[in-house]
Amino acid sequence: DDFRSIWAEPSERKDLIDKLPDDGRGVRLLREIMQWQEYDLYDVLTQIAYGMAPKTRKERAEALRYKHADWFKSLPLQTENTLIALAQQFVKGGTDELESPYVFSAPEVKEAGGLEALKALGEPRDIISETKRRLFAV
Structure with missing residues (x-):
């Protein structure tokens, strides 16, 4: 932990x-x-x-959606879609990609609702941190 x-x-x-x-x-x-x-x-x-069994970035992103489905469903739809799009950015480039200043310029993230969708829920940095904690807990 x-x-x-x-x-x-x-x-x-x-x-x-x-x-x-x-x-x-x-x-x-x-x-x-x-x-x-x-x-x-x-x-x-x-x-x-x-000695923990490693997971690929794709496995981790898929497990995030599955194991935290209730959490995702509790979010506004655009926020949920944006976080799922951000998880796909993690699949592409790992933790560094999630924290890139350009991550919100990715077409998938913009189409999902982007930064504004996270702001609707609160501080985007906090929401992304919570998502990362959940991502690495699966």
């Missing part, structure tokens, strides 16, 4: 990666060697550190 919380917060994750040997480049290289390009660094690290 602590690792998951750290990973969900960009500044804390950066501090963690900066503390890894060679600023995390070794973990990225290991991901390449193991041919785990479809896995987020979160899964590479949790497999190495805790």
